[in-house]
Amino acid sequence: MKPRIAIDAMGGDEGVPVMIAGAALARHRHENFQFLLVGDETQIKSALDQHPNLRAASEILHSDVVVTGDDKVSAALRKAKTSSMGMAIDAVKSGHASAAVSAGNTGALMATAKLALRTMPGIDRPALSALLPTLEDTDVVMLDLGANTECEAKNLVQFAVMGAAYSRIIFGFDRPRVRLLNIGTEEMKGTDQLRDAAQHLRDATGLNMDFQGFVEADKINRGECDVVVCDGFTGNIALKSIEGTARFVTDLLRRAFTSSIRSKFGFLVSRPATELLRHHLDPNNHNGAVFMGLNGVVVKSHGSANIKGVANAVEVAARLVEEDITARITQDLARIQAE
Numbered sequence: 001m002k003p004r005i006a007i008d009a010m011g012g013d014e015g016v017p018v019m020i021a022g023a024a025l026a027r028h029r030h031e032n033f034q035f036l037l038v039g040d041e042t043q044i045k046s047a048l049d050q051h052p053n054l055r056a057a058s059e060i061l062h063s064d065v066v067v068t069g070d071d072k073v074s075a076a077l078r079k080a081k082t083s084s085m086g087m088a089i090d091a092v093k094s095g096h097a098s099a100a101v102s103a104g105n106t107g108a109l110m111a112t113a114k115l116a117l118r119t120m121p122g123i124d125r126p127a128l129s130a131l132l133p134t135l136e137d138t139d140v141v142m143l144d145l146g147a148n149t150e151c152e153a154k155n156l157v158q159f160a161v162m163g164a165a166y167s168r169i170i171f172g173f174d175r176p177r178v179r180l181l182n183i184g185t186e187e188m189k190g191t192d193q194l195r196d197a198a199q200h201l202r203d204a205t206g207l208n209m210d211f212q213g214f215v216e217a218d219k220i221n222r223g224e225c226d227v228v229v230c231d232g233f234t235g236n237i238a239l240k241s242i243e244g245t246a247r248f249v250t251d252l253l254r255r256a257f258t259s260s261i262r263s264k265f266g267f268l269v270s271r272p273a274t275e276l277l278r279h280h281l282d283p284n285n286h287n288g289a290v291f292m293g294l295n296g297v298v299v300k301s302h303g304s305a306n307i308k309g310v311a312n313a314v315e316v317a318a319r320l321v322e323e324d325i326t327a328r329i330t331q332d333l334a335r336i337q338a339e
Helices: 016-029 041-048 073-078 084-094 106-117 153-171 192-203 217-222 232-257 261-281 307-322 325-337
Strands: 004-008 034-039 058-062 099-102 127-132 140-143 177-181 210-215 227-229 289-292 297-300
Touching (some): 004 084, 004 307, 016 034, 016 041, 016 307, 034 041, 034 084, 041 058, 058 084, 073 106, 084 106, 106 289, 106 297, 127 153, 127 232, 140 153, 140 217, 140 232, 153 192, 153 227, 153 325, 177 192, 177 232, 192 210, 210 217, 217 232, 289 307, 297 307
Parallel strands (some): 004 034, 004 099, 034 058, 099 297, 140 227, 177 210, 177 227
Antiparallel strands (some): 127 140, 127 289
16 A cells, blocks of 8 residues: 655645655655645645655645644634645545645644544544653653643543554554553542543453553653553643753753863763764654544644654654554454443
């Protein structure tokens, strides 16, 4: 099966040039990828002049209507039929594309995707999932990161099933280690919803996951679990805190290494280690947040993602299509609903 990815070429801070170059890099890495490039035809054709390999594997769908970062969700939905974002998602709905990738407005993208694709049977609410770096060789899957500010226990259970399926596809785990984000690891800690969800996951049998209870926020990046589950309010705050701390550390190191001649010499000596740190914390290496639980694959790229980051988001989308994540989630939900 050749994944055909619809690219919202007008999304993101840099727009068409970076989105097209990112798709071209993904195509260079994976010759079987096909593309539907949605956006202003003149700009896309101009960008494709630099990427003949991508041009040979692409179809252009014209749209000069853009969902901006300042657009309210209601405004984005009103122009969903004509915007590059809405048309990319509609291509997934119609079967003209197998997945969509956009670097546009997150709230607008979620609302447009949910309205067009609807949630899967057995899923009450979709969730936003992303990969975060850890001290181990693999990232940790975390969801929800902002789609649902309040969740019931059943929502958290569904998120756990979706996150485990995602982890199995991306990292090849047979039984990913799953934990619920909480203020402590003791069974009596947390809200009623958290405790109820934990009990349900402990009692469930036949699931392709290893549920290990609760995890505290300071352990998210330690590599002690493969999937972290939480409501969107908590998850978004945790994510922003992690990203802010990463930027703080890198800025602090940069300031320290440029404070004196001696510090600059120390930077040269320690440069291999600092380059490793920079690479590990670079969000482009973990780019590609997934809207889980929809009847179709939609991936959100960082608005500020560079070419490498866009390529990574495209590769995430293609991998989920190739491994049929919708079918995997459906099978796991059937097991837990049968109990």
